[in-house]
Amino acid sequence: MPERIEGYMGKQLRISLDNKKYKIEKIDTQTLKDYLGGVGYSAKILYEELEKGIDPLSPDNKIIFATGPLTSYRVPGGGSIEICFKSPLTKAWGEARCGGNFGPDMKKAGYDFLIIEDKATEPVYLFIDDNRIEFKDASHLLGKMVSEKTRMMREELNNNDISIMCIGIAGENLVNIATVMFEGRAAGRCGGGAVMGSKNLIAIAVKGSGKIEPKNPDDYNIALKEIRNVVKNSEIAKGFREFGTMGDMAGNDAAGDWPTKNWQANNWGKGEELFDYYNRHNFINNKMCYKGCPIACGRIASVKEGKFKTPQHDGAEYESLSAFTAFVFNEDMDAAVHSSYLCDEYGIDTISAGGIIAFAMECYENGLISKKDTEGLDLSWGNADLLPILVKKISKREGIGDILADGVLKAAKKIGKGAEKFAIHCKGLEGPAHDSRSGKALAVTYGTANRGMCHIHPLEGMAYDSGKFDFGMIPYGVPDPNKIDRWDEKGKGKTVKILQDGLIMPDVLGVCKFFMYAGITLDQYAKLLSSLTGWNLKGKDLLRIGERTNNLQRLFNTREGFSKKDDSIPDRAKQRPLFGAYKDEDRCIVKDYEGMLKEYYEARGWNTETGIPIKEKLLELGLDE
Amino acid sequence: MKIKVKLYTILKKYAKGKVLEENTIILHKDTTLQGLSRSLNIPDNIGIIFLVNDSPQGKEYRLREGDEVKIFSFICGG
Numbered sequence: 001m002p003e004r005i006e007g008y009m010g011k012q013l014r015i016s017l018d019n020k021k022y023k024i025e026k027i028d029t030q031t032l033k034d035y036l037g038g039v040g041y042s043a044k045i046l047y048e049e050l051e052k053g054i055d056p057l058s059p060d061n062k063i064i065f066a067t068g069p070l071t072s073y074r075v076p077g078g079g080s081i082e083i084c085f086k087s088p089l090t091k092a093w094g095e096a097r098c099g100g101n102f103g104p105d106m107k108k109a110g111y112d113f114l115i116i117e118d119k120a121t122e123p124v125y126l127f128i129d130d131n132r133i134e135f136k137d138a139s140h141l142l143g144k145m146v147s148e149k150t151r152m153m154r155e156e157l158n159n160n161d162i163s164i165m166c167i168g169i170a171g172e173n174l175v176n177i178a179t180v181m182f183e184g185r186a187a188g189r190c191g192g193g194a195v196m197g198s199k200n201l202i203a204i205a206v207k208g209s210g211k212i213e214p215k216n217p218d219d220y221n222i223a224l225k226e227i228r229n230v231v232k233n234s235e236i237a238k239g240f241r242e243f244g245t246m247g248d249m250a251g252n253d254a255a256g257d258w259p260t261k262n263w264q265a266n267n268w269g270k271g272e273e274l275f276d277y278y279n280r281h282n283f284i285n286n287k288m289c290y291k292g293c294p295i296a297c298g299r300i301a302s303v304k305e306g307k308f309k310t311p312q313h314d315g316a317e318y319e320s321l322s323a324f325t326a327f328v329f330n331e332d333m334d335a336a337v338h339s340s341y342l343c344d345e346y347g348i349d350t351i352s353a354g355g356i357i358a359f360a361m362e363c364y365e366n367g368l369i370s371k372k373d374t375e376g377l378d379l380s381w382g383n384a385d386l387l388p389i390l391v392k393k394i395s396k397r398e399g400i401g402d403i404l405a406d407g408v409l410k411a412a413k414k415i416g417k418g419a420e421k422f423a424i425h426c427k428g429l430e431g432p433a434h435d436s437r438s439g440k441a442l443a444v445t446y447g448t449a450n451r452g453m454c455h456i457h458p459l460e461g462m463a464y465d466s467g468k469f470d471f472g473m474i475p476y477g478v479p480d481p482n483k484i485d486r487w488d489e490k491g492k493g494k495t496v497k498i499l500q501d502g503l504i505m506p507d508v509l510g511v512c513k514f515f516m517y518a519g520i521t522l523d524q525y526a527k528l529l530s531s532l533t534g535w536n537l538k539g540k541d542l543l544r545i546g547e548r549t550n551n552l553q554r555l556f557n558t559r560e561g562f563s564k565k566d567d568s569i570p571d572r573a574k575q576r577p578l579f580g581a582y583k584d585e586d587r588c589i590v591k592d593y594e595g596m597l598k599e600y601y602e603a604r605g606w607n608t609e610t611g612i613p614i615k616e617k618l619l620e621l622g623l624d625e
Numbered sequence: 626m627k628i629k630v631k632l633y634t635i636l637k638k639y640a641k642g643k644v645l646e647e648n649t650i651i652l653h654k655d656t657t658l659q660g661l662s663r664s665l666n667i668p669d670n671i672g673i674i675f676l677v678n679d680s681p682q683g684k685e686y687r688l689r690e691g692d693e694v695k696i697f698s699f700i701c702g703g
Contacts, residue, residue, distance in 0.1 A: 236700055239635040245702030247634045254681065254697045255674045269679065272633075272695075297702060319703055432703060455703040467699035468672035482670050517701050581681050 005029050006215040007069055007533035008037075013111040013133070015126065017199055018059065018118035020135040027112060033535065034622060037068035037112060039095050040508040040549040042084035045115065046093075047552055052559050056088035056191075057174055057198035059119040065165075065204070066113050068510020069529055071103040072212070074224065076231050076520070077512035079104055079290020081165070081182070087190040088198075089176040089352070089407045090428035092562055093450045093553045094190035099289035099298075099512055100182035102163040102206060109208030120200035125166070127157060128206045138202035142172055145345040146181045153205055166203035167193040168347020170395040174198055176406040177352040177394075177430075181344060184314025185289055185298070188349040189454055190429060215534035223528040227520050231294050234518040240297040241286060245318035249275040252318075253326075255466050256582040257438035259431060260326040261381065262358035263424045263572035266435035266588065267580035268326050277333045278321065287314060295514060301337055308338035308388070315340050319455050322433035323354020324387055328361060335384035339391050346395035351455060352407060355430030357390050359408045360400070362422040368415055374400045424570045426453035427562065434458070436573045437588040439465025439486035443574065444496040444596050447567040450553035456513065460503040461496060463517065472521030473502050476543055487587040493599030501546035508549055509542075548621045551604075551613050555623065564611035567597060626654055626690040630661065636673070636698045639665040652688060659684035661694065673698050 005027065014023045035041040042064045054060040063085040072078040081103035087094030106114060109128050123138040141149045146168045153164050163182065171178035171193030178193025179186040196202070214220035231237050239247055252258045253271025260268040278301075287298035301316035303309050316337055324336035343350045363369045364379035371377070377386060377400070393401025403411050408423035408430055424431045429452025436443035442465065445458030463469040464478075465486035474480055478498050479491060502522055506513040509525060522539035530537045557566075574590035582588045601608045605617035618624045629648045632640045643665050644650050652661060658675045662684065667673060675682050676695040688694070 235635055239700040240702060243634050243700060245700070247700045248702060250633055251674060251697030251699055254676050254695065255699075256681070317702075434703060459701065459703045462703075463699065463701040466672050466674070467701045468670060469701060481672070514702060581676075581679070585681070 005032060007212060007529070008032060009107055009110050009112050009210065009212065011111055012113035012115060013128065014115045014117065016117050017120040017124065017201060020120070020124075022133045024131070034545070035549065036508050036545055037071075038066050038082045038508040038510045039084060039504065039553070040545060041113065042066045042082065042095070043093070043549055043552040043556060046084060046086065047556050050086060054086065056086040056091060056094075057194060059199065061086050061195055061198070063116045063192060063195045063199070064113060065106065066510070067103045067107045068508055069532060070525070071107055071510030073104045073290065073292050075511060075528070076227055076294050077506070077515035078510065079293060080510050080512055081106065081187070082507055082510070083180055083187045083192045085192055085195045087451070088174070088194045089191040090452050092427050092452065092560055093556045094192065095451055095507070096180065096187035096189045096192050097456065097507060098165070098180065098182050098185050098187035100163065100185050101290050102165050102182050103510060104290065105163040105208055106206045107208070107212070108210045109206050110210050114204070116199060116201060119198065123200045123202050125153065125201070125203040125205065128204065130208055130210065141202050143169060145169070146347055147345060149203060150183060153203060157205060159207065162205045162207045164203055164205045167196045168345065168395065170346050170348045171197035172202070173395065173397050173405070175348060175395060175397065176410070177349045177356070179347045179349050181347055184344055186344060186349065188351065190451055193347050214532045216531045219531035220528065223524070223531050227524050227528060228294065230519045230524065231515065237295050237518040240295045240514060240518070244286060244297050244299045246275060246278060246299065246316065246321065248318055249322065252434070252438075255438050256577070256585070256588055257435050257462060257466060258322065258326050259433060259435045260580065261329045262327065262362045262422060263431065263435070263570065265577040265580035265583070266437040267577065267582050269581065270325070270331060274325055274331070274333050278316070278337070282316060282333060282337045284312060295518065297514060303334045303337050306334060308332070308334040310338045310341045313341050313344070315344055317350075319433050320350035323351050326433065327354040327358040328387065329381040330384050330387065331382060332384035335387050339387040342388050342391045346391065348391065348395050351432050352430040353391060353394060355424060356394065356404045356408055356411065357387065359411065359422050359424065360390070360404055363415060363419050366422075368417045368419050369400070421571070424572055426569055427451070427566050429453045431570070431573065434462045436569065436590060437577065437582065438462060440489045440590060440596065441465050441492045441496050441499070443569055443590050443593055444493050444600050445500065446573065447569045447593070447597060448496070448500070448600060450550065450557060457500065457504065460499045464495065464499060469517060471499070471502060471516055472523070473498060476502065476540070489590070489592050489596055491599075493596045494603040497600055497603040500550055501543050504546045504549055505542050508545060548623065551618065551621055551623055554613060558612050564597075564609070567611055569593065626688070627651055628688055628691065629693040631695050632665070633695070633697045635700065636667060636696055639667050655687050657684065658682060658686045658688065658694070661688065662696070667696070671698055
């Protein structure tokens with residue numbers, strides 16, 4: 001057996017689907033010290049093992065399920081799994097995180113990382129039970145909704161104490177926005193579900209009995225107690241618990257941070273009313289996404305009656321419900337809750353789905369698609385009845401849904417006639433429910449985030465500018481957010497560089513990002529990690545690992561042909577809003593995006609003409625090979 | 626002067642004992658939004674957004690009799 005690395009399981013499970021073989025591999029200690037885990041370690045593996053230019057839906061692609069060293073039921077936020085792959089949606093770096101028990105349970109089974117290769121000849125699912133690895137027939141699971149798949153697998157494995165991640169019907173149909181689901185929660189972005197589907201891998205079930213002992217248990221317990229106290233005393237943690245992510249709907253609308261009607265505006269004035277309706281009619285209770293989460297921001301929601309009647313389910317997040325209200329100009333919250341639920345059941349990304357439907361509505365309004373193209377469907381703005389219909393059509397690739405299933409960038413190319421101007425994306429990933437006209441750091445984060453216009457890595461830009469969160473990063477060069485204006489542009493490029501390097505760390509360490517919002521700092525994570533592994537790490541060391549990870553993901557994209565031209569953001573995300581409370585507010589317009597981008601490249605040590613990391617920077621980060 | 630003020634989510638607790646029935650509060654003439662925020666003991670170091678009569682306003686805005694103020698903060702989930 002491999003030698004144990006302190007603080008890790010020290011093993012990765014490599015699955016070869018074509019011949020149904022597996023290998024248990026020892027992990028190199030120095031690689032772990034350089035990349036730690038999660039999206040860092042996965043970047044190293046995918047950069048080294050994938051060939052340039054592969055088809056993301058071919059057997060050549062690999063998909064990694066990665067924990068981090070802090071993935072654990074004991075660590076606040078440690079119920080986390082990162083899924084990394086080359087994205088079929090963007091053909092760039094792809095990653096998606098999911099909260100839940102799967103990560104901690106995979107680690108208990110003995111594996112820090114699970115690397116899936118090749119393609120099975122028939123539909124299969126994996127059952128991982130410590131050292132027992134089984135390839136099971138999954139043909140009977142095809143065509144089933146996510147909750148039904150999960151129920152059937154639990155029944156046939158005769159065990160309720162297993163964690164299951166599976167794809168939905170959309171993943172089976174290689175829909176480019178397909179998710180990988182853990183019960184009602186999604187590893188949502190970039191199309192990981194389609195990659196699994198392309199491999200004929202329908203689900204993974206995991207169960208484990210192992211345990212990791214910290215190198216220095218006393219120090220570990222002290223560090224753990226310290227961060228638990230941070231969470232316990234955090235007003236933000238209390239806010240997440242009481243209101244969930246939905247708690248920001250009214251505030252974001254008021255702040256001009258709520259992209260509305262396919263980003264025609266950044267404010268609608270309906271956020272308060274919709275949030276109130278949701279609270280009175282849809283919200284049932286909060287929920288932990290993994291056993292023991294001290295924040296429990298998850299929501300249980302339903303629609304009790306009417307044409308959008310929906311059972312109690314885990315979901316109803318801010319992003320999902322914004323995508324099915326503001327994005328598409330829909331005032332019916334019941335329809336939004338129902339559509340979000342259907343996305344989870346069919347296994348498609350709620351954010352991309354809402355963005356794609358908004359794009360289609362604007363194409364329809366402008367005569368680029370007609371009722372002939374939609375088989376008689378009325379794609380008018382705000383048509384609540386249409387939303388669940390299009391979710392199903394996209395998931396099943398039926399009719400107009402087949403064109404929309406591959407995202408706005410590809411759909412715009414197919415539709416032609418200038419449809420590109422209505423496609424709101426960066427690098428091919430549809431925009432989320434935060435607007436760069438609410439604060440300029442968000443513009444730079446959208447343009448430069450390695451997976452595209454996502455809602456996770458750029459979120460710190462909005463939190464910094466509008467929320468005035470400093471994340472304990474002032475000692476590392478981030479200006480005090482209370483001394484800057486959210487609409488200032490000068491300085492934001494440099495600030496974003498530091499924020500990105502620090503705020504990628506939860507995805508490297510294998511914890512939920514919301515705990516940094518609750519106040520846990522890099523130094524506190526470093527202290528915990530040091531006691532776990534016996535390594536002597538400080539916050540600045542984590543920041544350097546974050547920088548290395550961001551650069552390696554950038555190199556992955558550079559190798560695929562991405563450069564400065566792909567760091568642009570949609571005109572809509574910069575221009576004067578067409579309506580709403582900010583339409584006369586000049587300060588919200590992004591005036592010098594190129595200047596901010598240049599400042600960002602300089603801070604990164606990248607070529608300012610091409611956006612490609614320069615050799616000296618790569619040498620400095622140990623990425624010169 | 627009398628104005629109306631409504632606080633949202635994590636800011637609601639700052640209304641306790643300060644904001645009267647029907648969301649009213651009595652302030653000195655020419656109080657700014659920053660003055661209102663301080664009178665409610667909202668910390669200076671958290672990001673807040675003001676709407677006055679449903680229009681966004683900066684903290685230097687001088688309130689007038691009958692204004693309706695909404696104050697939002699951010700939990701920052703996405």
